[in-house]
Amino acid sequence: MALIEVENLSKQFRVARKPEGGRGRLRRLRRDFADVHAVDGVSFAVEAGEMVGYIGPNGAGKSTTIKMLTGILVPSGGRLSVAGFEPSRQRRELARQIGVVFGQRTQLWWDLPLADSFDLLKHIYHVPMARFAANLERCVELMEMGEFLRTPVRQLSLGQRMRGELTAALLHDPAILYLDEPTIGLDVVAKARIRAFLTALNRDAGTTVLLTTHDMGDIERLCRRVIIIDRGGILYDGALDPLKARFAIERTLVVDLEEPAPPLEVPFAIVERVEGPRQWLRFQREQTSAADLIAAVARAAHIADLRVDEPSIEDVVLRIYAGGAGERFSSTPSPG
Amino acid sequence: MRLYWEVFRHGFRRYASYRAATVAGLFTNTVFGFLRAYVLVALFAATATVGGYDLSDALTYVFLGQGMIMTVYMWSWWEIALAIRSGDIVTDLSRPFDYQSYWLAQDLGRACYHAVFRGIPPFLVGALVFDLRLPGSPLTWLLFVASVAVAVCVSFGLRFIVNLAAFWLLDYRGVGAISTACGTFLSGFVVPIAFFPGWLAAIAHVLPFRGMIQVPIDVFLEKERGWALVGVLAVQLAWAAALFAAGRLLLGAARRRVVVQGG
Amino acid sequence: MGSELALYPRLAWSRVRGQVEYRLSFVLMLVGYFAATVADFLAIWVIFLHLPLLAGWTLGEVAFLYGTSYVSFKLADMVVGHLDVLPTLVRSGSLDTLLTRPLGSLFQVITIDFGLRHVGAIAQAVCVLAVACVTAGVPWDAARVAMMPVTILSGTVIFASIWVLGASTVFWTMGNGLEVMNTFTYGGNQMANFPINIYAGWLRRLIAYVVPLAFVTYFPSLYLLAKEDPLGSPGILRFASPLVALGCVAAARFAWGQGIRHYQSTGS
CATH class of the missing domain: 3.30.70 (Alpha-Beta Plaits)
Structure with a gap:
C-alpha cells in the first residue's frame, strides 16, 4: 500500500452568490448559493520516499487537497488514506506522522525564542529527549541556525523563520512532510539553503515530501515527479523531465x-x-x-x-491546454 | 474647517458599517440595563426616595446611562496608543492638520452614530417595561443634547490624555484600566452620585468624570434648575476645555520627544 | 485528554513569561484590574448605605454571592476569556496550523493565551469573599468548608462552558455579533452578583435556568448561608451545581465539536 493514497477525491464548497440587483436588506433575505467544486475527482498515490511537486495556478485546488490530506478538511467524496489513517477521522493520530509548513503562517510562538518553541513542540509531540536532541542538532547544523536559536521569533528574518518552521515540522520525525510555498519571499541564497536541506532530508531520512509551490526552481531542484492540478482536476501526473521537454521548453x-x-x-x-x-x-x-x-x-x-x-507554472499549464487541447494525460509515476 | 467636517462624517460612517456589532452591542447594553434596573427596583421597594431620586428617576437614569456607554465611549478606545506603539504616530503628527482637532472631529462623528443607534434603542426598550421619565420642556431636551455633546468632549479629553501616556509607558493598558475604573464609578455610571456617602460625593464633585454621565442625566431629569443648572453646565464645559488644553500641552511634550528621539 | 492536562501548565507558563517581562507595566495592569472591579463592589456597598436588607439579603450575604461569583467568573476569564480571538484565528488561517497538531482543537485555542492580568480582579474578589465568609454569618462546619471549593470550581466550569458555547458560534457566523456572548458572561456575572429573587420572573428564568447561572452561586450559597429560598425552590438544587457544571461541559463540548465539524466541511 502506498503511503498516500487518493482515490477520486472531491470537495465541494457551498458559497453565497451575490445577486446582482437588490439593495441592502433585500439581499440579506434572499441568498443564492452555488456549489464550487474545489477538488473534483482527484486520484494519485505517493510511495514512501518520494518527493512530489503538487503544482497548479492559484485557486486550482492545491491547498484544498493538502487540507484534506492533513485532516483539516473533510472530503465531500472519494477515498483517502495517509500513512494508514483516514485523515479527517484520525486527525490527531495522523498528526504525529506528518509535518506541515504553511509558508505564510507560523507554527512557532511569536514572542518566544526559537529554541523555546522547539521545546514546547517536543512536549506536544512527546518526542523522547535523545531523539529530539539529535533531530534538532541535525537541523541546526545543516541550516546554520546556531546564531539565532535564542532570538524571539518575531525578530527573525523571513529566511531564518522559514528554517525554524522546517525544523519545527521535523522534530517528531514525520514520515511525510507537506510544504506549502516554502521558499516564497526568500532571496536566492536562502532558497538554495532550504532546497539543499530538503534534498538531504529526503536522501538521508527517507522523508516523503509533498510540495506545493509557484517556484519552478523549487520543482526542478527537488522533484522528479510532479502532479499538476487545475480547476480541481489532475492535468498531469508523471516525471518532470518529459513535462519540461514538452511544455517548459x-x-x-x-x-x-x-x-x-x-x-x-x-x-x-x-x-x-x-x-x-x-x-x-x-x-x-x-x-x-x-x-x-x-x-x-x-x-x-x-x-x-x-x-x-524559467516559465511560470501558469505558462506551463496554459501550454498543456494549448498543446493537448485540455485533454488529460499522465505517464506512469516514476518510482521514488 | 472643511477637512474636519469630512473627518466628522467619516467618523459617523465608519461605525455605521458594523451592523452586526451594533445589534449585538444593543442587545448586551439593553440586557445589562434590565439587570441594573431590577437591583434598583429592589432598593426602592424598601425606601421611597434616595438622594432625591424616586424609582422612576432611578430607572430613567439606568437606561439613559446604558445608552450613553457607547455615546461617550467610556471604555477602551486605544487608537492613538496603538499608533504610538506601532510608530505610525510619527507620520500622523507630520500631517498638515491639527492632530487633536482631527481626532475630536472623528470622535464627535462617532458619537453621533452611537447616540442614535446605540443610545436611543435601550431607552425605548426600557420604556416598554418600566415607567421612565421624559422631560416636558423643550428647553430641557435642548440642554440635554448640548450636555451630551459636552460629555463626549470631556470623555474625549480624558481618553486623549490616557492614550498619550503610551508615549512614556511601555504598556498603556494598566493606566487604561485604572482610568476606566475611576471613570465608570466616579462618573456616576454605576450608581448615581446622589446615592454616594457625603465624602465620596464631595470627591466626585471636584473631578471631571461626572461630566460624562451624571451631568447630562441630571439635566434630563431636571434635577437642577435656574442658575444652579447654568452653573453645573458651565463647570462641565470648563472641564471639557481644560482637558482639551491639557491634552494639547501633553501632545506638545510628546511631539518634542518625537523630534528629539525620532519616535 | 490526560496528556493535554499535563501540557497545560507548560503552555500557560510560556504565555505568562512574556507578560511579566515588563514588570512595571504588568504591576500597573494588575492594579488597574483590581481597581476596575473594586468599583463593582463599591456599587453594592453604596446601595446598602440606604437600606439594611436588599430583598431579604444583608450586605454580608450579597458580598458572599458577589465574591463566589466573581472569583469563578474571573478564573474562567483567565483560562478561556481569550476565546474572542477565534474569529481572527479562523480568518488568518492560524486555526489550520493548530489542526495539524496531535492535540484537541479547543485545547489549543485556549492555550493561545493565559489571562494572568485577571489575577488583579481575582485578588479583589478573594478579599471581598474572605470578609464575607466572616461577616455573612456562615454556620461553618466540615461540610460547608468542603462545599466552598466545589462551589467555586463548579461556577468556574459553568462560566467557562458558556464562553466555549458562545465561541462555537463563530464557526457559523465568523464572529459577527460575537459581542452577544458578553451578555451571558459579563452579564451573567453581574446577575449572579445579586440574589436572583430581585429579578423579574422572565429575566430570572432566562438567565438563571436556561443559562444556568443560578447554580454558579445562588443555590449553593443558600446552603452555605443556611438561608430559606425566598423563591421556595426544592432543597436538592443547592447541591446540584457540580452536576449542572458537568452538563454545561457536555453542552459546550458538543457545540464546539459541531462547530469544528462544520469548519472542517466548509473551510474558512
Whole structure:
C-alpha cells in the first residue's frame, strides 16, 4: 500500500452568490448559493520516499487537497488514506506522522525564542529527549541556525523563520512532510539553503515530501515527479523531465546592455521586448543552451547584467491546454 | 474647517458599517440595563426616595446611562496608543492638520452614530417595561443634547490624555484600566452620585468624570434648575476645555520627544 | 485528554513569561484590574448605605454571592476569556496550523493565551469573599468548608462552558455579533452578583435556568448561608451545581465539536 493514497477525491464548497440587483436588506433575505467544486475527482498515490511537486495556478485546488490530506478538511467524496489513517477521522493520530509548513503562517510562538518553541513542540509531540536532541542538532547544523536559536521569533528574518518552521515540522520525525510555498519571499541564497536541506532530508531520512509551490526552481531542484492540478482536476501526473521537454521548453534571457541598442540578432533567439537597455530574448532549450546564447549576446554587445527566466507554472499549464487541447494525460509515476 | 467636517462624517460612517456589532452591542447594553434596573427596583421597594431620586428617576437614569456607554465611549478606545506603539504616530503628527482637532472631529462623528443607534434603542426598550421619565420642556431636551455633546468632549479629553501616556509607558493598558475604573464609578455610571456617602460625593464633585454621565442625566431629569443648572453646565464645559488644553500641552511634550528621539 | 492536562501548565507558563517581562507595566495592569472591579463592589456597598436588607439579603450575604461569583467568573476569564480571538484565528488561517497538531482543537485555542492580568480582579474578589465568609454569618462546619471549593470550581466550569458555547458560534457566523456572548458572561456575572429573587420572573428564568447561572452561586450559597429560598425552590438544587457544571461541559463540548465539524466541511 502506498503511503498516500487518493482515490477520486472531491470537495465541494457551498458559497453565497451575490445577486446582482437588490439593495441592502433585500439581499440579506434572499441568498443564492452555488456549489464550487474545489477538488473534483482527484486520484494519485505517493510511495514512501518520494518527493512530489503538487503544482497548479492559484485557486486550482492545491491547498484544498493538502487540507484534506492533513485532516483539516473533510472530503465531500472519494477515498483517502495517509500513512494508514483516514485523515479527517484520525486527525490527531495522523498528526504525529506528518509535518506541515504553511509558508505564510507560523507554527512557532511569536514572542518566544526559537529554541523555546522547539521545546514546547517536543512536549506536544512527546518526542523522547535523545531523539529530539539529535533531530534538532541535525537541523541546526545543516541550516546554520546556531546564531539565532535564542532570538524571539518575531525578530527573525523571513529566511531564518522559514528554517525554524522546517525544523519545527521535523522534530517528531514525520514520515511525510507537506510544504506549502516554502521558499516564497526568500532571496536566492536562502532558497538554495532550504532546497539543499530538503534534498538531504529526503536522501538521508527517507522523508516523503509533498510540495506545493509557484517556484519552478523549487520543482526542478527537488522533484522528479510532479502532479499538476487545475480547476480541481489532475492535468498531469508523471516525471518532470518529459513535462519540461514538452511544455517548459521556452525560457527567456533578460539582458541589461551597457547602452540601449536595437533588438539583438542572435541565432535561436527572438527578441520579445526592448525597454531602454534591457532586452528580453526568448529561446528554446532544445535549440540552444543559456550559456551558448549568453556567449552569442556577449559577442554582439556589452552586457551589464542578466538573468534567465524559467516559465511560470501558469505558462506551463496554459501550454498543456494549448498543446493537448485540455485533454488529460499522465505517464506512469516514476518510482521514488 | 472643511477637512474636519469630512473627518466628522467619516467618523459617523465608519461605525455605521458594523451592523452586526451594533445589534449585538444593543442587545448586551439593553440586557445589562434590565439587570441594573431590577437591583434598583429592589432598593426602592424598601425606601421611597434616595438622594432625591424616586424609582422612576432611578430607572430613567439606568437606561439613559446604558445608552450613553457607547455615546461617550467610556471604555477602551486605544487608537492613538496603538499608533504610538506601532510608530505610525510619527507620520500622523507630520500631517498638515491639527492632530487633536482631527481626532475630536472623528470622535464627535462617532458619537453621533452611537447616540442614535446605540443610545436611543435601550431607552425605548426600557420604556416598554418600566415607567421612565421624559422631560416636558423643550428647553430641557435642548440642554440635554448640548450636555451630551459636552460629555463626549470631556470623555474625549480624558481618553486623549490616557492614550498619550503610551508615549512614556511601555504598556498603556494598566493606566487604561485604572482610568476606566475611576471613570465608570466616579462618573456616576454605576450608581448615581446622589446615592454616594457625603465624602465620596464631595470627591466626585471636584473631578471631571461626572461630566460624562451624571451631568447630562441630571439635566434630563431636571434635577437642577435656574442658575444652579447654568452653573453645573458651565463647570462641565470648563472641564471639557481644560482637558482639551491639557491634552494639547501633553501632545506638545510628546511631539518634542518625537523630534528629539525620532519616535 | 490526560496528556493535554499535563501540557497545560507548560503552555500557560510560556504565555505568562512574556507578560511579566515588563514588570512595571504588568504591576500597573494588575492594579488597574483590581481597581476596575473594586468599583463593582463599591456599587453594592453604596446601595446598602440606604437600606439594611436588599430583598431579604444583608450586605454580608450579597458580598458572599458577589465574591463566589466573581472569583469563578474571573478564573474562567483567565483560562478561556481569550476565546474572542477565534474569529481572527479562523480568518488568518492560524486555526489550520493548530489542526495539524496531535492535540484537541479547543485545547489549543485556549492555550493561545493565559489571562494572568485577571489575577488583579481575582485578588479583589478573594478579599471581598474572605470578609464575607466572616461577616455573612456562615454556620461553618466540615461540610460547608468542603462545599466552598466545589462551589467555586463548579461556577468556574459553568462560566467557562458558556464562553466555549458562545465561541462555537463563530464557526457559523465568523464572529459577527460575537459581542452577544458578553451578555451571558459579563452579564451573567453581574446577575449572579445579586440574589436572583430581585429579578423579574422572565429575566430570572432566562438567565438563571436556561443559562444556568443560578447554580454558579445562588443555590449553593443558600446552603452555605443556611438561608430559606425566598423563591421556595426544592432543597436538592443547592447541591446540584457540580452536576449542572458537568452538563454545561457536555453542552459546550458538543457545540464546539459541531462547530469544528462544520469548519472542517466548509473551510474558512
